[in-house]
Amino acid sequence: MSRSSFLSSLGWDDSWAESFAPYDGLVPGRVVRVDRGRCGVLTEHGEVQAGWRHEPPCAGDWVALRGLPGGADQVAAILPRRTAFVRGGVGRESRGGLSGDSQGQLLAANVDVALVVEPASPDTGLGRIERLLALAWQSGATPYVVITKADLAADLPGLLEAVSAAAPGVGVHAVSAVTGDGLDAVRAVATGTSVLLGPSGAGKSTLVNALAGEEVMRTQAIRASDGRGRHTTTHRELVVVPGGLVIDTPGVRRVGLYEAGEGLSRAFAEVEELAEECRFGDCAHETEPGCAVLAAVEAGDLPERRLAGWRRLRREAAWMAARTDARLRAERLRERKVLHRRIRRDRPR
Numbered sequence: 001m002s003r004s005s006f007l008s009s010l011g012w013d014d015s016w017a018e019s020f021a022p023y024d025g026l027v028p029g030r031v032v033r034v035d036r037g038r039c040g041v042l043t044e045h046g047e048v049q050a051g052w053r054h055e056p057p058c059a060g061d062w063v064a065l066r067g068l069p070g071g072a073d074q075v076a077a078i079l080p081r082r083t084a085f086v087r088g089g090v091g092r093e094s095r096g097g098l099s100g101d102s103q104g105q106l107l108a109a110n111v112d113v114a115l116v117v118e119p120a121s122p123d124t125g126l127g128r129i130e131r132l133l134a135l136a137w138q139s140g141a142t143p144y145v146v147i148t149k150a151d152l153a154a155d156l157p158g159l160l161e162a163v164s165a166a167a168p169g170v171g172v173h174a175v176s177a178v179t180g181d182g183l184d185a186v187r188a189v190a191t192g193t194s195v196l197l198g199p200s201g202a203g204k205s206t207l208v209n210a211l212a213g214e215e216v217m218r219t220q221a222i223r224a225s226d227g228r229g230r231h232t233t234t235h236r237e238l239v240v241v242p243g244g245l246v247i248d249t250p251g252v253r254r255v256g257l258y259e260a261g262e263g264l265s266r267a268f269a270e271v272e273e274l275a276e277e278c279r280f281g282d283c284a285h286e287t288e289p290g291c292a293v294l295a296a297v298e299a300g301d302l303p304e305r306r307l308a309g310w311r312r313l314r315r316e317a318a319w320m321a322a323r324t325d326a327r328l329r330a331e332r333l334r335e336r337k338v339l340h341r342r343i344r345r346d347r348p349r
């Protein structure tokens with residue numbers, strides 16, 4: 001395979017070639033995995049293991065590789081990302097129940113399609129879908145919801161209706177890896193580079209294997225005791241499948257919002273639209289007269305659950321934005337101090 005046709009099977013195009021122009025003499029490649037200070041990069045010479053010089057790369061990144069004396073490879077540069085899937089607050093939780101980290105974590109780069117994966121059984125987390133959709137919209141990728149394990153659903157049409165209500169303007173697909181139902185529809189939307197996001201045990205890796213047509217990722221049965229997944233996938237991994245590329249991810253325990261204001265508005269488009277109709281511009285949709293949001297709940301047009309989810313995520317987004325502002329202020333203060341010290345030092349006596 002020629003260089004260009006191999007690279008284009010990984011998503012390389014003219015605009016990537018243009019971004020790569022300053023690195024003439026280095027080797028272009030796409031990051032498939034990052035693990036403990038090293039990353040796997042697919043290049044025209046096959047998969048190369050490399051370290052990095054500056055910022056750590058992420059699965060999906062396009063990079064320029066430099067061969068070091070002694071034969072090791074190094075990521076000399078990461079090409080500017082087109083899209084970035086970032087989550088906030090990893091692991092820690094504060095008293096407010098919100099994530100305690102205002103630094104975003106990059107989950108995947110240069111993703112065209114974000115597949116929010118949720119199982120039909122044992123339970124389908126509508127709140128989780130809404131949260132991931134807000135992040136997906138924010139990332140710049142096109143989101144879809146994929147309901148897995150359709151073969152286990154007691155009432156699939158009813159479930160899909162509830163999921164669609166939690167995902168306005170988003171395509172919802174049901175699949176079963178057991179029967180193969182719905183796989184073609186997922187294949188049709190998973191063009192370019194897709195990322196799979198969802199809880200452990202949802203069947204993300206099983207879906208990757210089904211799309212790949214062979215077992216590329218390890219899978220494991222959920223725990224019988226509580227129906228939870230076993231966190232089988234431990235690293236994000238870019239896999240080449242017929243017709244595209246998919247990034248499998250470890251099941252997320254908790255995903256915090258991160259600078260998701262715009263994404264949140266899109267994930268709750270119908271609520272935001274209703275809010276425009278409220279009598280007061282600063283309506284909090286609690287008790288105000290002429291509140292169009294409350295009227296819609298009253299009339300049964302807007303599920304109460306939806307309003308509660310919107311409130312919760314908006315509170316979290318506002319809190320996260322305040323944290324980020326505080327961090328930026330502290331950083332700026334530090335920079336100013338360093339600058340002043342330098343000015344004092346350089347002042348002629």
Ligand SMILES: Nc1nc2c(ncn2[C@@H]2O[C@H](COP(=O)(O)OP(=O)(O)OP(=O)(O)O)[C@@H](O)[C@H]2O)c(=O)[nH]1
Nearest residue numbers: 177201202203204205206219220221231232233251
């Ligand atoms: N009945 C049924 N079981 C499925 C389906 N898809 C996946 N499973 C099962 O669900 C279990 C978990 O699947 P995985 O693919 O490992 O789940 P995962 O989302 O990758 O989980 P983590 O890697 O832990 O995040 C496995 O036992 C699969 O066989 C499906 O369509 N129907």
Ligand SMILES: [Mg+2]
Nearest residue numbers: 204205232233
């Ligand atoms: Mg997995």
Ligand SMILES: [Zn+2]
Nearest residue numbers: 278283285291
């Ligand atoms: Zn209102």
